[in-house]
Amino acid sequence: MEIYGLGIVAFCMYIGSFVGYFIGKLLGVSGNVGGVGFAMLLLVLLSNYYETKKGGWSERTQNGILLLSALYIPIVVAMAGIQNVVAAFSGGAVAFLAGGIATIGSMLLVPLIGKLGKDKTIE
């Protein structure tokens, strides 16, 4: 059933965020440290485990998860619509230079660090 798929994702998000908030408390920073990442990891492990042991979830269960992933881009479009774009443009030279240079610089580092992964696969 489709609701099972939605439920599996909900379950992963709760467990992952629990771990995230727990780590946050341990480290003394307020908030969710990597909770979404843990939730994703859990979903990857669960789905890969089911795939190998029991041949994967039923098609209708998968449809529930796929519905959510299909909503992802529309949600991102809505998210873009609630950004404080005015503040970004009026933050002055400091905000613009710092944000802009850091972003472009970081992007240029992508191929450099990406090589680490390739070297490892060749070994």
Next chain:
Amino acid sequence: MIGEIITTLFSKFPLVGAIGAVAIIMAFSYWFANLIGQKRMGSAIAIVISLALAFIAGKTTGGSKGISDVTYFSGFALLGGSMLRDYAIVSTAFGVKLENLKKAGLPGVVSLLIGVSFSFFVGVIIAVALGYNNAIDAATIGAGTVTFIVGPVTGTALGASSEVVALSIAAGVVKSVVTMIITPIIAKAIKLDNPTTAMVYGGLIGTTSGVAGGLAATDSKLVPYGAMTATFYTGLGSLLCPSIGYMIVKMFL
């Protein structure tokens, strides 16, 4: 009377209204993308339109939450808010292969550490260059350059003035907006076309909204990989910037 009913509809069903509005924005964007022969640019165009609408809404309402400050479109805050965003991001992990994750493990971790420190120190250097010579101010602006959440977290911890905290948020928002717009353009040049570079990209840029929007506009298959590392970035930044980051800045200023 009719106008009153229409207002009631928008205020009673805000989420449904937002879904309808996003559908219209996307229909227009994909139609336009087809028109200019760039089918894959559809979601990128939709994101840019949304950002432009957020700019117009911010100018007219004076609020800080873009379109959602317009009464008719308050549902955008729910549809685009962090709860549904994270729920949908988690679902994209379905279909990810375990071996791809293992391959990108080491570069993923390295990119997170380098990403946070690189953004922080670029922000600090620019802040100092433009006259923010005090260690607290420079560290807060540097932290804002990491993400717009790390900025206020650090500023509050160090006791920075609200003007500097606002600047740090602005720096983070600039980063997020620039990421959404530039990623699909620069993707080919930085070889952003496989799970490993997507994870490295998420770890280096780190702003969840920027990475999510940028990758969605580039190739939606890469979203789970980038999002997975990006989600650790803000936490790592909140941890490092007010502590080690501030201490290093203080040694020089």
